[in-house]
Amino acid sequence: MPGRDPYEVLGVSRSATSEEIRAAYRKLARKYHPDVNRTDPDAESKFKEIGEAYAILSDDDKRARFDRFGTTDDQGFSGGGGQYAGGDFGDLFDMFFGNMGGGGQPRTRSMARDGIDVQTSVKLSYLDLLNGAKKSVDVDLHVPCTSCNGKGGEGGTMPEVCASCKGTGAVSRIQQTFIGQVRTQMNCPTCQGGGYTLKNPCKACRGVGVVTGKVTREFEVPPGVDHGARLHLSGEGGSGVHGGRPGDLYVRLLVEEDPRFEREGTTLYGRVDISFVQAVVGADVTFENIDGDVKFKIPAGTAPGTQLTQRGAGLPPLHGGRRGDLVVTVNIDVPKSLNEAQLKALKEFAAASGETWPEGSSGFLGGIFGKKK
Ligand SMILES: [Zn+2]
Ligand SMILES: [Zn+2]
Incomplete structure (x- = not known):
């Protein structure tokens, strides 16, 4: 039988780290341990459910499988024999087809x-963010079984309505008890509650009608999307069977880091490095933007940390429109060492400015120049 969503059971998000999952499990397990919790009649079943959810989410393979298929058990789709009306197949049927309460x-x-x-x-x-992009992904998902044409039976035969329950999946039983006749309903033992039986299940798909296959899906990503946004491709997920709707495909959009940029909505933030001479007298500098160089005029007497803005050189809003701004912060490269000529010129500059030369001091400049000959 399909369990509840293990993320829901543990109360964690789909992006939870393994530490968060372990912490959530420990907290809940303590709360519902049957030896501890004697007041809640459901404690024991909750404790079991928590354990099952943790077994899935603490195992990378199982967790990935759950994220992909919504279940961790796809053994039925890997081929091999099996009896349709057997308990094992009934479970599989329920698991894949959901709980039909x-x-x-x-x-x-x-x-x-x-x-x-x-x-x-x-x-x-970032170029994809600017222009939008055509992308494709290879995904493992359910595709119609070619051996049975998705019908489920060997040679393309279809399941038949269960004779025991007339396809309702349930049978009632009348029992004599001390309070009189009691009618109870139970899952049909012939079809395990599925409502259908299949005499000769297809060996490739074990009667389910789909197998797992690798499929390439292509799609358009609009410009200006946010990192982590999810694209919803309706009907591009796993195939349904016997006329059921196909599932959906969800694509998480991950923007790769680019050392040139920080992003805030449609605004791009960058950095330009200039020398202290350029800072003093001004200069024209270029910044390598997503779609080519942007020129900035550095005014004379620019202080480090000054921000300069180029309007319309940022990112477009989602689905296009006027681009945001590019904002660059001016960084001044202070030289780590000077040659003799530079040192002489700097001393003259200091003298002309009426500044005392910090020679022999243990300060920053003294440290550097002290080592040089
Ligand atoms: Zn098949
Ligand atoms: Zn039945």
């Missing part, structure tokens, strides 16, 4: 089952 009059169940949603991610450059 619901009260009211029992009705014949639909054979159609929707496909599974799948998640993946793609990397984007």
